Amino acid sequence: MGTAQLTAVPEPKYWHLRTVLLRAIDSEFTTGQVIPNERELSARFGVARATLRQALDQLELEGRLVRRRGIGTLVAAPRVGVPVSRREEGEAWQVVDCATAPASERLAGALGVAPGEAVHTVRRVRVEQGQTVATESLYLAAALLEQVPEIRLSGAPVAEGEELGRAVLRRLERLTVDGESRAVELGVAEAEEAALLQRPPGTPVLVVTTQYAAGGRLAALAVSTYRADTCRLTFGETGLVEVTPVSAVRTAS
Amino acid sequence: MGTAQLTAVPEPKYWHLRTVLLRAIDSEFTTGQVIPNERELSARFGVARATLRQALDQLELEGRLVRRRGIGTLVAAPRVGVPVSRREEGEAWQVVDCATAPASERLAGALGVAPGEAVHTVRRVRVEQGQTVATESLYLAAALLEQVPEIRLSGAPVAEGEELGRAVLRRLERLTVDGESRAVELGVAEAEEAALLQRPPGTPVLVVTTQYAAGGRLAALAVSTYRADTCRLTFGETGLVEVTPVSAVRTAS
Numbered sequence: 001m002g003t004a005q006l007t008a009v010p011e012p013k014y015w016h017l018r019t020v021l022l023r024a025i026d027s028e029f030t031t032g033q034v035i036p037n038e039r040e041l042s043a044r045f046g047v048a049r050a051t052l053r054q055a056l057d058q059l060e061l062e063g064r065l066v067r068r069r070g071i072g073t074l075v076a077a078p079r080v081g082v083p084v085s086r087r088e089e090g091e092a093w094q095v096v097d098c099a100t101a102p103a104s105e106r107l108a109g110a111l112g113v114a115p116g117e118a119v120h121t122v123r124r125v126r127v128e129q130g131q132t133v134a135t136e137s138l139y140l141a142a143a144l145l146e147q148v149p150e151i152r153l154s155g156a157p158v159a160e161g162e163e164l165g166r167a168v169l170r171r172l173e174r175l176t177v178d179g180e181s182r183a184v185e186l187g188v189a190e191a192e193e194a195a196l197l198q199r200p201p202g203t204p205v206l207v208v209t210t211q212y213a214a215g216g217r218l219a220a221l222a223v224s225t226y227r228a229d230t231c232r233l234t235f236g237e238t239g240l241v242e243v244t245p246v247s248a249v250r251t252a253s
Numbered sequence: 254m255g256t257a258q259l260t261a262v263p264e265p266k267y268w269h270l271r272t273v274l275l276r277a278i279d280s281e282f283t284t285g286q287v288i289p290n291e292r293e294l295s296a297r298f299g300v301a302r303a304t305l306r307q308a309l310d311q312l313e314l315e316g317r318l319v320r321r322r323g324i325g326t327l328v329a330a331p332r333v334g335v336p337v338s339r340r341e342e343g344e345a346w347q348v349v350d351c352a353t354a355p356a357s358e359r360l361a362g363a364l365g366v367a368p369g370e371a372v373h374t375v376r377r378v379r380v381e382q383g384q385t386v387a388t389e390s391l392y393l394a395a396a397l398l399e400q401v402p403e404i405r406l407s408g409a410p411v412a413e414g415e416e417l418g419r420a421v422l423r424r425l426e427r428l429t430v431d432g433e434s435r436a437v438e439l440g441v442a443e444a445e446e447a448a449l450l451q452r453p454p455g456t457p458v459l460v461v462t463t464q465y466a467a468g469g470r471l472a473a474l475a476v477s478t479y480r481a482d483t484c485r486l487t488f489g490e491t492g493l494v495e496v497t498p499v500s501a502v503r504t505a506s
Contacts, residue, residue, distance in 0.1 A: 015454045182488040186481035201268045228439035235435040
């Protein structure tokens, strides 16, 4: 680390094959088309099945191929551009449930409350074009919400689950949120997130952590996990047309 | 796709091991410490070496472990928060070179110019805490720059490489950029990028595509690739302290 070492690392065999396959996919196949099976491909490119599988795994990770049980390997549709900002997300999120529990030491530290203080956790999923693309846990100190004028819940004296979740979000909207800070990093879907995303545990995800600030302090914290194979997160302010998919540019020069 | 199927996918063996290892790392080791070797670990956890290696690869991908030749496997430092926005990036980028060439059909389409039109490509690297964390290609139509008042280049009649790159960027700064749109997605380092990042080809990267708009049209396009193992991209507007690293929250509840 630190000292420059500009010699190129040698290219692994599977990586070379991945690049060759990518070129073949771009020139010979269209979205949704089934590509030849592993036996045919390893014969065509003269490579071992293990190397081929590694290259196919890689292209699946990159969102270029998708495997369907009983069908085969298909050319994936381009990634979906998913706007990330409170204003743009609109009705994309659906509340799954909400729980209220004492904050663990770590969560308390992150939220800036005392350990053991009651925290609401609202879980939501985001659906785009009929597919669940993200899941989110939003954490909010219960004490903070109590300062917000009550919104009448239709009839129910004690709200639970989905209903409580929606009530918490409605109240969060009434807090004057001054700003949002976000961090994006690579993560992997833990078991529960994976189940909601209908993917195996360990699936790469883009993890977006959002801090909502109100009155100069942290009001709520949301951790959202987006499927990295199918999503492109967009952050816009130009009002221009959609940001060009990277695949169109990176292989362009 | 589309229809909900909420049954959890069974947890692979390596994934279970990864979670067990992560707990052990968090409780028994500190940043920079060398963990036991593969032989010792596979004995301790009673697993095959292949499964262990898969779990270690996974934790390396997640930026929790780092392998050093001749030393062993170390507990990685927390990811570096890297601010992404023109204002905050400051002096973090260093120009590597600049080339001027006719635009390919794809690049022309992305930039909104005619194929074959001259385009400057400025390549930069971003260094944080002594480590190269990102590489970038910034594309800009040569014709657009000619509308900007000339900035005198110190003595050189024809600028090349680094010098031309810096001149192009200085002129870009003089264009009135109305806004920036960004997209973030998961990618993999191609051979050339990998060499600049001192990582093997195929290393996961966060690819940020930035469109710079001026006068209601696209002025420049930048494709930046950040090391996904060591970087957390931050987008801030609250002025609050740094966004909480996700690892502190995701395992908190």
